[in-house]
Amino acid sequence: MEVDKGKGEAEETRKVAEADRDTVTLKSSDGKLFEVSKEAAARLSTVLAGMIAGGSIDDNGTDLKQIGSEALENVVDYCNKHANSIPSAALISSSISFNTAPFKEPEEWERKFVDRLSHDALFDLVEAANFLGMERLLDVTCHKISEMMKGKSPDQIREVFNIKNDYTKEELEEIRQELAWAFYDD
Amino acid sequence: MLLLLWSSPNRHHRTALLQIRETDAVRAGLPIQSSMDPPPPKSILDVPDDLLRLIFLRLDSPLWLIRTASTCKQFRHAIVSAGGAFLRLAATLHLPAIVGHYDNHRGRRVMFEPTSPSSAPIDVGRRRRRLSLDLLPRPPTSSSEWSVADCHGGLVLLRSQLDGMPDLIVCDPLTRRGIQACVFSSAADGYGWSFPKRAANDADDYYSGDVAGRGVDGSIYLGLETGSVKILDSASLQVSKVDLPIHVDTHTSMIPHTSRFTVVHGAGPDPASPASTSIIHLRGEALEFFRLIHGSGEWVLEHIIQNLSEVARKLPDGPPEKVLRLTEVNVIAGEAGTAVLSATARNKTSWLFSVAMDTKKLQVVPTRETLRRTRGIFAYALPWPRFLRACRS
Numbered sequence: 085m086e087v088d089k090g091k092g093e094a095e096e097t098r099k100v101a102e103a104d105r106d107t108v109t110l111k112s113s114d115g116k117l118f119e120v121s122k123e124a125a126a127r128l129s130t131v132l133a134g135m136i137a138g139g140s141i142d143d144n145g146t147d148l149k150q151i152g153s154e155a156l157e158n159v160v161d162y163c164n165k166h167a168n169s170i171p172s173a174a175l176i177s178s179s180i181s182f183n184t185a186p187f188k189e190p191e192e193w194e195r196k197f198v199d200r201l202s203h204d205a206l207f208d209l210v211e212a213a214n215f216l217g218m219e220r221l222l223d224v225t226c227h228k229i230s231e232m233m234k235g236k237s238p239d240q241i242r243e244v245f246n247i248k249n250d251y252t253k254e255e256l257e258e259i260r261q262e263l264a265w266a267f268y269d270d
Numbered sequence: 271m272l273l274l275l276w277s278s279p280n281r282h283h284r285t286a287l288l289q290i291r292e293t294d295a296v297r298a299g300l301p302i303q304s305s306m307d308p309p310p311p312k313s314i315l316d317v318p319d320d321l322l323r324l325i326f327l328r329l330d331s332p333l334w335l336i337r338t339a340s341t342c343k344q345f346r347h348a349i350v351s352a353g354g355a356f357l358r359l360a361a362t363l364h365l366p367a368i369v370g371h372y373d374n375h376r377g378r379r380v381m382f383e384p385t386s387p388s389s390a391p392i393d394v395g396r397r398r399r400r401l402s403l404d405l406l407p408r409p410p411t412s413s414s415e416w417s418v419a420d421c422h423g424g425l426v427l428l429r430s431q432l433d434g435m436p437d438l439i440v441c442d443p444l445t446r447r448g449i450q451a452c453v454f455s456s457a458a459d460g461y462g463w464s465f466p467k468r469a470a471n472d473a474d475d476y477y478s479g480d481v482a483g484r485g486v487d488g489s490i491y492l493g494l495e496t497g498s499v500k501i502l503d504s505a506s507l508q509v510s511k512v513d514l515p516i517h518v519d520t521h522t523s524m525i526p527h528t529s530r531f532t533v534v535h536g537a538g539p540d541p542a543s544p545a546s547t548s549i550i551h552l553r554g555e556a557l558e559f560f561r562l563i564h565g566s567g568e569w570v571l572e573h574i575i576q577n578l579s580e581v582a583r584k585l586p587d588g589p590p591e592k593v594l595r596l597t598e599v600n601v602i603a604g605e606a607g608t609a610v611l612s613a614t615a616r617n618k619t620s621w622l623f624s625v626a627m628d629t630k631k632l633q634v635v636p637t638r639e640t641l642r643r644t645r646g647i648f649a650y651a652l653p654w655p656r657f658l659r660a661c662r663s
Contacts, residue, residue: 187327187328187363203311203312203313203314204311204312207312207313207314207316207317208312210317210321210325211317211318211321214321222324226321226324226325226327226328227328229314229325230325230326230328230329233325233329233334233337233338234329234330234331234334235334236334236337237337238337238338238340238341241337241338241341242341242342245313245314245341246313247313247314247315247341247342248342249341249342250342250343251340251342251343251661255661256340258659259339259340259659260340262658262659263336263655264445265400265444265445265652266332266333266336266337267336267337267340268396268400
């Protein structure tokens with residue numbers, strides 16, 4: 085009886101401790117663990133906010149099977165380092181009304197944050213931000229990728245992203261004829 | 271219908287390519303990738319279509335969007351598979367990509383003056399030639415040149431300069447292909463505009479005045495000689511009255527003064543809000559600025575410059591002291607957050623001023639002599655494509 089009671093108390097204490105912790109542990113698809121500020125995670129990610137509020141956070145590492153360790157490290161880095169300077173995800177999404185507001189420019193540190201990423205890591209991070217409902221990070225990563233397309237010819241875009249031209253000659257000719265003015269060199 | 275026929279399984283195509291590469295590797299005696307190795311580097315082609323669309327929505331010129339769509343089939347598919355919705359959204363999200371201005375000159379051909387974007391230096395001469403209207407035939411019933419009456423959606427409306435019933439044509443300078451007959455007509459005597467559809471209880475059968483410009487939503491504003499403004503909804507052809515918080519009665523006024531309305535596009539009240547429609551009312555020596563409150567249909571008087579000549583004389587590089595009064599003041603442009611005014615001084619010199627629509631600050635526009643003879647400037651913006659051709663394979 086006493087043993088059982090003691091176990092029950094321990095369980096109780098552990099639960100309290102878990103609720104009191106100010107970080108959450110996230111587990112990547114390849115099994116690596118990352119700690120992130122609970123407050124920042126809840127503020128920046130609508131999905132993590134929902135999991136924290138719903139109590140579905142696992143103390144031994146909440147499984148995020150869709151996100152690899154490199155992307156998760158970037159997500160956590162983004163949250164931990166810069167959480168204080170970012171308005172909450174809820175606030176941003178409520179202020180964006182699609183047919184009225186143009187996109188908000190990334191801030192200087194956000195620019196630097198995505199600039200140091202490889203293409204590979206950047207594409208992973210877009211998907212991770214989308215999966216976790218991180219509006220602001222999604223904004224910043226999409227902005228970065230769109231900047232890589234602006235002002236370039238189709239050939240230059242293919243070169244930047246290392247993609248193959250899979251149009252046939254005839255298709256390419258049709259496309260160019262349809263909107264020829266868009267292909268001049270200026 | 272073509273849009274719906276598109277169904278290229280790009281991802282399968284890619285898988286097939288990868289398989290070919292593996293067999294090549296085996297043939298060459300190279301080790302092939304086992305399931306324990308880290309996954310191959312991610313390509314932008316692994317990004318799902320809905321995220322690609324989020325990225326493409328941030329391309330702020332139709333040029334970038336069209337070129338991106340021509341890069342590979344998957345990019346085009348991401349755009350085309352959303353039907354016209356994606357392209358309509360893209361067009362509404364961005365300010366018009368203004369590439370230059372058509373400039374009406376006294377007794378000369380309409381000139382196109384390219385704007386050189388700060389980000390990408392362009393060949394100004396080449397763009398000038400490309401968008402010039404020099405292939406136009408002369409107006410059939412007039413010996414004078416064409417002048418620009420309106421620019422919208424990548425099309426230019428021109429009319430013959432002489433008074434009386436004008437010849438009207440629409441042309442598309444980008445394709446230089448179709449020069450089409452205009453589909454609406456001016457009122458019978460050549461002054462003012464009449465419209466085919468009206469509400470039964472609308473007593474005004476006929477509007478005498480001039481086109482004041484276009485709102486940010488594309489509707490046409492008419493400044494009437496009676497000192498009021500009407501809006502023509504370009505879709506329904508219904509005319510409605512603009513309720514400005516002033517009253518101008520040019521008929522009973524003891525001292526007749528100028529009353530002219532011009533529509534100007536300004537920035538919204540803060541950077542995140544959309545462009546707004548404003549009206550500048552030139553009332554004698556004064557400029558009155560009205561802004562349409564977004565979503566409410568209500569107009570507010572934002573600012574008044576009481577005495578234009580006096581304010582202008584105090585500006586750096588402004589007209590000299592001895593120039594007592596500016597006359598023939600006209601608002602000649604105003605589509606990108608700045609209104610441009612032309613004025614003639616007593617000593618016959620011409621002046622251009624700009625007014626930033628957010629601060630209402632007046633500045634002298636330093637300009638070449640040729641521009642001082644201008645009678646009107648029309649910003650020309652590249653049109654967003656309404657649809658993109660889907661690929662057949």
